Each structure stands twice: as C-alpha cells, then as structure tokens.
Amino acid sequence: MTEPIIKFDKVIKRFDTFTVINELDFEVQPGEKVTIIGPSGSGKSTVLRILMTLEPISGGVVWVDGEPLWHEKAADGSLKPASEAHLHRMREKMGMVFQQFNLFPHMTVRRNITEAPTQVLGVPKAEARERADQLLDMVGLRDHADKYPHQLSGGQQQRVGIARALAMRPKIMLFDEPTSALDPELVGEVLGVIRRLAEEHDLTMLLVTHEMNFARQISDRVCFFDQGKVLEQGKPEDLFTAPKEERTREFLKAVLEGN
Amino acid sequence: MLFGIAWDTSSNWTFAVSILPILLRGLWVTVQATVLGFFIALVLGLVWAALKMVPLKIVSWPAAVITEFIRDTPLLVQLFFLYYVLPEYGIIFPAFLTGALALGIQYSAYTAEVYRAGLQAIARGQHEAARALNLKSVRTFTHIILPQAVPRIVPAMGNYLVSIMKDVPILSVVTVLEMLNVAQIIGDRTFNYLVPLSMVGGIYLIMTLVASAGVRFVDRALPKRGIPLK
Numbered sequence: 001m002t003e004p005i006i007k008f009d010k011v012i013k014r015f016d017t018f019t020v021i022n023e024l025d026f027e028v029q030p031g032e033k034v035t036i037i038g039p040s041g042s043g044k045s046t047v048l049r050i051l052m053t054l055e056p057i058s059g060g061v062v063w064v065d066g067e068p069l070w071h072e073k074a075a076d077g078s079l080k081p082a083s084e085a086h087l088h089r090m091r092e093k094m095g096m097v098f099q100q101f102n103l104f105p106h107m108t109v110r111r112n113i114t115e116a117p118t119q120v121l122g123v124p125k126a127e128a129r130e131r132a133d134q135l136l137d138m139v140g141l142r143d144h145a146d147k148y149p150h151q152l153s154g155g156q157q158q159r160v161g162i163a164r165a166l167a168m169r170p171k172i173m174l175f176d177e178p179t180s181a182l183d184p185e186l187v188g189e190v191l192g193v194i195r196r197l198a199e200e201h202d203l204t205m206l207l208v209t210h211e212m213n214f215a216r217q218i219s220d221r222v223c224f225f226d227q228g229k230v231l232e233q234g235k236p237e238d239l240f241t242a243p244k245e246e247r248t249r250e251f252l253k254a255v256l257e258g259n
Numbered sequence: 260m261l262f263g264i265a266w267d268t269s270s271n272w273t274f275a276v277s278i279l280p281i282l283l284r285g286l287w288v289t290v291q292a293t294v295l296g297f298f299i300a301l302v303l304g305l306v307w308a309a310l311k312m313v314p315l316k317i318v319s320w321p322a323a324v325i326t327e328f329i330r331d332t333p334l335l336v337q338l339f340f341l342y343y344v345l346p347e348y349g350i351i352f353p354a355f356l357t358g359a360l361a362l363g364i365q366y367s368a369y370t371a372e373v374y375r376a377g378l379q380a381i382a383r384g385q386h387e388a389a390r391a392l393n394l395k396s397v398r399t400f401t402h403i404i405l406p407q408a409v410p411r412i413v414p415a416m417g418n419y420l421v422s423i424m425k426d427v428p429i430l431s432v433v434t435v436l437e438m439l440n441v442a443q444i445i446g447d448r449t450f451n452y453l454v455p456l457s458m459v460g461g462i463y464l465i466m467t468l469v470a471s472a473g474v475r476f477v478d479r480a481l482p483k484r485g486i487p488l489k
Contacts (some may be wrong), residue, residue: 052391091393102388105485106406115402116392148485168392 005030005065005172005204006051007078012059013046013228020046022228023060030171033198033205034214037237038225039251042207047225048174051097053087065093065171092120095165099177101157103149103164109136110145115162121168128167131225135163139193155186159193164199173197175207187211212255216240224248261444268449269303271372278445282458286466287398292359292437293424299363300419304370311375333428337361342433358430362423369419377412378404410483417474421467438462 006028013021020043028034036044049094050062051053062069071079072086073231082090103112113132117123123131136142139159141152149157158178165173175194179187191214198205198218209215215222216236223233224245234244243249260266262284267277310322329337338361342354352360381404389399431440442455 052387054387054390088393091391096391098384098388098391100382100384102382102384104385104403105487107485116394119395120393121400137300150485150487164392252367253411 002029003066004028004063005032006206007063008047008060009063010060011050011055013043013050013055014058014136020228021050021057024229026223026230028172028204028206030204031202033207033218033220035207035209035219035222036225037212037215037222037251037255040230042225043228044110044225045176048096048176050207051172052094052174064090069154079188089211091172092168094172094174095168095170096174096176097158097161097165097178097240099180101149101154101161101181103157103160104259105149108146109141109152109160111223112160113167116164132163133242136160138166138196139163140189153186154182155189158182158190162190162193162197165247170203172204172206175205175209177208177210179209199224210255212240212252226251261441261448266445266449268451271451271454274279274449274451275458278455279458281445282438282441282462283457285436285438288355289424289427289437290466292355292362292422292427292430296362296366296427297361298425299360299372300366300423301416302368303363305374306365306477307371308374308378311371312378326368326371329365334361334365334426335432337365338429338433351362354430354435358433358435358460359409362430365426366419366423370416373412373415373419374408376413377408380411381407397452401447406482407486410478410481410486410488413478413481414474417471420474421470424466424470425463438442 004027006026008024008026010027011021011024012019020041022043024043024047026047026102036047038044043175046055049186051064053069057070061071065092068079068082068086069090070082072082075082103109104115105163107115110129110132113135114128117128117131118125125252133145134140136145139162141156141159141163144152144156144160149160152160162178178194179190182190191211194205194207195214195218197203207215207219221233222236222239223230224239224247225231225241226247232239232243232248239248240252263282264281264284265277266281267273307322307326311319311326313319332460338358341352341357341361345351345357374415385407386399387404389403394403427437430437431443434440442459443452445455448451
C-alpha cells in the first residue's frame with residue numbers, strides 16, 4: 001500500500017460539549033474514490049469541513065499529502081498549531097463542492113471560475129478564461145459562461161460549483177452532499193459530471209452523499225459513519241449487499257426504503 | 260443686516276427676496292454640518308460595527324455598551340456635554356466642529372447597526388466558498404462580501420443622511436449659524452418670524468427631496484445583478 005494522501009489520526013472534534021468526531025482513524029489512498037454514508041449528525045460532513053479547514057479540530061492530527069494539516073512541525077520536530085500561511089498552502093491541495101453551491105451571486109459564471117486562479121495562483125486572465133471555458137465545456141455549460149448564478153437551475157449552479165473547484169487544480173476533491181439541495185430531476189446531471197470526473201481523472205475524491213446507487217457505482221470504498229467514527233467500511237458490493245454491523249443494516253434499510 | 264446683507268421689509272415678498280441670500284449662507288453651514296456629521300457617522304459606525312463583530316467579548320462588549328449608551332441618550336444632551344463639559348478639561352472645539360461631532364457620534368450608533376445587518380446578511384457559505392478557494396481575507400472582504408453588502412447598506416444610510424440634515428437645527432443652541440439660527444435672528448430683529456421660518460421649512464423640503472433623489476440615484480447606479488436582496 002502506498003502512503004495515504006489523507007490520514008486522520010485519533011481526530012476529535014467537539015462543538016461545545018457535543019463530540020461530533022470521536023477519536024477518528026481514517027485513511028484515503030491517492031486516487032481513491034471514497035464515499036461516506038451515515039445518519040445525520042454522524043460527523044460525515046464535518047470530516048470534509050475539517051479537511052477544507054472550515055472547522056478546526058479539537059484533538060488528534062490530520063495528515064494531508066504527507067504533511068500535518070492543522071499543525072506545523074516546530075524546530076524540535078514537535079507539532080504546533082498551524083499558522084494561516086500553512087493553512088493557505090495546504091488548502092491548495094483541496095477543492096470543495098458545497099451542498100448549497102455557494103456560488104458568488106454578483107459574478108458571472110466565468111468570473112466565479114476565474115476569480116481564485118487569477119487572484120490566488122496568479123494565472124494570467126486570458127489563460128484563466130480559457131481554462132474556465134474548457135471546464136464549462138466539461139460540465140456542459142459552455143453557453144452559460146456570461147450568465148449570473150440566479151439565471152441557472154440548481155443543477156447547473158452545482159456544475160459551475162464543480163468547475164470552480166477544479167479550476168484550482170486540486171489533488172483532492174471534497175463533495176459535501178452535492179445533490180441534497182437539488183430537485184430530484186436535476187440530480188442526474190450533477191451525478192453525471194461527478195461520475196465522469198471519477199472515471200477519467202486520478203483525482204482523490206471524498207464524497208458525502210445519500211445517493212446509495214451512485215455511491216455503489218463510483219466508489220472504490222464506502223465508509224459507514226456512526227457517532228463520529230467509521231463503524232464499517234469496505235468495497236461497495238460488500239457493504240451494500242452484506243453489511244456486517246447491525247447499525248449499518250438498519251441505516252441502509254431505512255435509506256433504501258425511503259427511495 | 261446680517262452677513263453684511265440688508266433686508267427690505269416693505270412687503271412680505273420683497274422681504275423674502277432680500278433675506279434669501281442670508282438664509283442661503285445659513286443653508287451652506289447646514290450642508291457642511293450635514294456632510295461632516297454624515298462622514299463621521301459613516302467612519303465611526305464602521306469602527307463600532309467591526310468591534311461589535313469581533314468574536315472576543317472584551318472587545319465586542321464595550322463597543323455594544325457604548326453604542327447602546329449613545330442611542331439611549333438625547334442628541335441635545337450629548338451636544339451640551341461636548342460643548343460645555345469638554346472645555347473644562349481643556350478640550351475646546353469650535354462650535355461648528357462640536358456640533359458636527361455630536362451629530363456624527365449620535366448617528367454612528369445607528370450606522371453601526373446598518374453595517375452589521377448588511378454584512379451579516381451575507382450567507383456563511385460565501386465566506387466558506389472564498390476560504391475553500393483560498394482567497395485572502397482582504398480580497399474576500401473587498402470583492403466577495405462588500406459588493407453584496409453595499410446595495411443592502413446604501414438605502415438605509417441615505418435615510419440617515421436625511422435625518423442628520425433635519426437634526427442640524429439643534430446646533431443652533433450652541434451658536435452655530437446654520438439656517439434655522441439665521442432665520443431666528445432675522446425674526447428677532449424684524450419681528451417677522453412668518454417669512455423666514457416659512458422659507459426655512461420650504462428650503463428644507465426641497466433639500467430633503469433633493470437628497471432623497473440623490474440617494475435613489477446612487478442606489479440605482481450600484482451594480483446589483485444577481486445579488487439576492489430582501
């Protein structure tokens with residue numbers, strides 16, 4: 001096995017007194033497509049938010065691409081809390097797609113995609129625009145480059161969200177319930193884009209979703225989260241057809257019956 | 260005679276025409292006090308808003324107490340305090356500056372709320388998306404948050420601009436020769452209050468309409484495309 005690109009080492013996350021992530025050990029290999037499923041409040045979205053540095057951790061160490069995410073190595077080799085500069089550098093490795101899309105409403109679709117590459121990576125404007133148009137091509141929205149987000153459907157907005165994250169050329173893509181805010185008939189177009197991404201790129205992908213069929217099709221591994229820990233994980237064909245844990249069986253039964 | 264300009268009391272109309280240039284001198288002071296007071300309110304209000312949004316209680320709490328205190332005491336009391344009490348401690352401002360300062364301080368407590376409401380109306384997801392994209396915090400503020408907040412802020416600020424203008428006559432009690440004070444002096448000397456006070460009312464009406472139209476113009480000129488406004 002190669003060195004994991006993501007490694008949670010006894011990570012704890014508390015909100016006040018409520019422990020969301022409880023001494024979590026969790027690894028993802030480079031290029032691996034991992035889906036996280038589990039009941040709400042199980043901490044699955046928090047895992048992504050910790051990785052994107054949107055939520056600081058309360059304990060343990062998170063490793064990304066061989067470096068501690070929330071810590072820096074001090075001169076004596078011990079770990080000290082990360083500076084903003086360190087977090088800035090680490091964030092470059094990751095991109096995130098949000099449940100609520102979070103596009104910038106006052107910017108055109110193309111500007112949404114070029115803003116960060118030009119400002120953060122220093123990509124020349126013309127080059128960034130060209131790349132934005134390529135990405136829009138990829139998500140099937142080339143004709144919508146000059147529109148504003150409110151002129152697009154939810155599914156289109158989320159596809160822009162994916163293009164915007166990809167424009168930063170991340171090694172790791174984090175999808176936080178990317179289709180949960182969408183009308184049912186728009187889910188397919190977004191999943192289609194994610195599926196193509198999974199099939200055609202060596203990106204490491206971490207996906208939190210309630211779309212079990214989709215998880216089954218694209219994942220190398222499915223992790224069932226419960227009470228801030230990985231209760232059970234395995235290949236999708238194993239986990240979905242023969243779950244070992246009672247909690248997993250209950251959850252899958254409830255979710256699949258709901259569908 | 261006032262400001263070296265004489266008046267003609269032969270009829271109300273000739274009187275009105277002859278005192279107009281004098282009242283306009285007063286109006287000029289009113290406008291200056293309005294602009295300076297508004298400027299102070301805008302800058303100081305932003306400071307209060309920023310302090311109140313600091314997550315540390317030792318910073319946000321005093322700012323909240325001070326602005327609450329400012330809002331809950333009358334402008335006239337604050338004005339007298341600045342004008343009569345500060346000089347006892349060796350701090351002496353000209354009457355005009357004291358007046359503009361009192362207006363600015365009073366209204367800063369209100370503009371602070373406008374800023375805060377405008378900035379907090381921006382969804383948390385906007386901050387998170389900017390962070391995920393690694394935008395620097397200054398860039399996030401100037402290019403993501405502010406362009407969405409300004410269209411929410413401008414109309415309310417415009418209302419306060421008009422309010423400040425209408426509060427300027429209070430400065431007459433500390434001898435500032437703004438428009439009402441000028442009108443009163445003319446009345447005292449001619450025993451004709453009807454004409455100068457009616458003219459002050461009329462001029463105020465025009466000024467208020469002009470200022471409101473100006474605010475609407477600025478509001479319309481702002482880029483608002485795509486920004487969800489309530």
